[in-house]
Amino acid sequence: MHLALTDEQQAIQQEARRFLAAEITRERRLAWDATPEGHDAAFWDAVARLGWFGFGLPERYGGQGASLVELGLLVEECGRAAAPFGVFAAIAGGLALARLGTAAQRRAVLPAVARGEAVVALAVAEARAAAEPRAFATTVRRRGTALVLDGEKQFVLHGAAADHYLVAARDGAGVSLVLVPARTKGVAVRPQRTFGQDRQAAIRFRRVALPATALAGAPRTAWPRLEAVRRELVALLCADMVGGADAVLDMTARYVCEREQFGVRIGTFQAVQAMVADMAIALEGARHVTRQALWRLAHRRPAAREVAIAKAWTGRAYRLMTLTAHQLHGGAGYVVEHDLHRYSARAVEGELLWGSTEEWLGELAGTLGLRAPA
Numbered sequence: 001m002h003l004a005l006t007d008e009q010q011a012i013q014q015e016a017r018r019f020l021a022a023e024i025t026r027e028r029r030l031a032w033d034a035t036p037e038g039h040d041a042a043f044w045d046a047v048a049r050l051g052w053f054g055f056g057l058p059e060r061y062g063g064q065g066a067s068l069v070e071l072g073l074l075v076e077e078c079g080r081a082a083a084p085f086g087v088f089a090a091i092a093g094g095l096a097l098a099r100l101g102t103a104a105q106r107r108a109v110l111p112a113v114a115r116g117e118a119v120v121a122l123a124v125a126e127a128r129a130a131a132e133p134r135a136f137a138t139t140v141r142r143r144g145t146a147l148v149l150d151g152e153k154q155f156v157l158h159g160a161a162a163d164h165y166l167v168a169a170r171d172g173a174g175v176s177l178v179l180v181p182a183r184t185k186g187v188a189v190r191p192q193r194t195f196g197q198d199r200q201a202a203i204r205f206r207r208v209a210l211p212a213t214a215l216a217g218a219p220r221t222a223w224p225r226l227e228a229v230r231r232e233l234v235a236l237l238c239a240d241m242v243g244g245a246d247a248v249l250d251m252t253a254r255y256v257c258e259r260e261q262f263g264v265r266i267g268t269f270q271a272v273q274a275m276v277a278d279m280a281i282a283l284e285g286a287r288h289v290t291r292q293a294l295w296r297l298a299h300r301r302p303a304a305r306e307v308a309i310a311k312a313w314t315g316r317a318y319r320l321m322t323l324t325a326h327q328l329h330g331g332a333g334y335v336v337e338h339d340l341h342r343y344s345a346r347a348v349e350g351e352l353l354w355g356s357t358e359e360w361l362g363e364l365a366g367t368l369g370l371r372a373p374a
Contacts (some may be wrong), residue, residue, distance in 0.1 A: 037084075080247045
């Protein structure tokens with residue numbers, strides 16, 4: 001396993017960083033906060049022209065065929081810039097359809113996704129069932145040659161702006177996936193604003209009639225495939241958090257080198273130096289375990305243990321780093337307009353998304369042969 005970046009990978013990272021630094025100004029970001037999408041059309045179009053939405057998609061569907069390692073570097077830069085989370089959500093949805101959809105569904109939808117003209121949202125979690133398919137209230141039933149979908153999904157990333165939903169539904173004794181166009185009769189969308197400033201939505205499906213071709217893969221066999229995709233998306237989310245944590249460390253180190261107290265710069269105080277050094281150690285650990293998880297997934301190696309370690313370590317490290325940064329910034333860090341406020345909110349949300357630290361610690365315990373009592 002080689003974690004050092006190649007020249008090509010460094011170029012990907014540097015170009016993404018330059019683009020985001022030029023495009024995302026404080027004034028523009030504050031204006032985006034007031035929009036339903038969290039961004040403006042000009043920014044979305046600029047990202048699409050760079051090919052980011054299709055960066056990890058197969059070339060035969062208009063993508064660039066990048067591996068998860070290269071895609072992780074791109075996502076890391078989005079996290080560093082606290083880019084609109086809709087970019088990550090669109091990349092994640094396209095990747096999910098590429099992994100889970102039928103050949104016909106991929107041909108019909110992915111080229112538009114790669115061009116930034118369509119968004120696929122993965123709809124799995126419910127109010128009382130985040131990752132337990134036996135508790136799903138959403139069902140898909142057969143009516144002749146057609147399908148009927150009923151239920152409600154929660155916490156759908158970028159759900160209000162999606163053009164298609166890839167929905168997990170209980171199908172008898174198993175779970176099936178169906179691809180649902182957002183404008184299908186019976187689909188109702190309720191936007192949900194989160195403290196992390198991403199745009200989630202609750203999607204209600206009321207007797208939604210679908211053709212049999214809406215089924216993504218064999219019936220009642222979706223859950224193992226969904227779990228495999230979830231691990232890929234979680235590893236990419238960790239990359240986003242690593243980028244954000246890196247930005248927090250950088251802004252904090254700069255601040256303590258400039259801020260004076262008692263006539264001296266606070267960065268000369270031993271306690272402050274130790275706190276910043278602890279942040280750097282936490283970040284380096286997060287970067288290592290995240291890239292290790294992405295590398296193993298990209299090379300089709302067993303990665304359940306590595307993904308669990310990455311999510312448990314990175315989510316907690318990012319959140320704790322932002323808390324330390326707030327302490328070192330003093331009152332300045334609690335001003336809503338300050339960039340640190342945005343990173344700390346995203347850190348809390350990132351730690352919870354697709355499983356909390358405690359859930360992933362439990363997952364890790366399972367890979368080590370430990371089992372919860374019956």
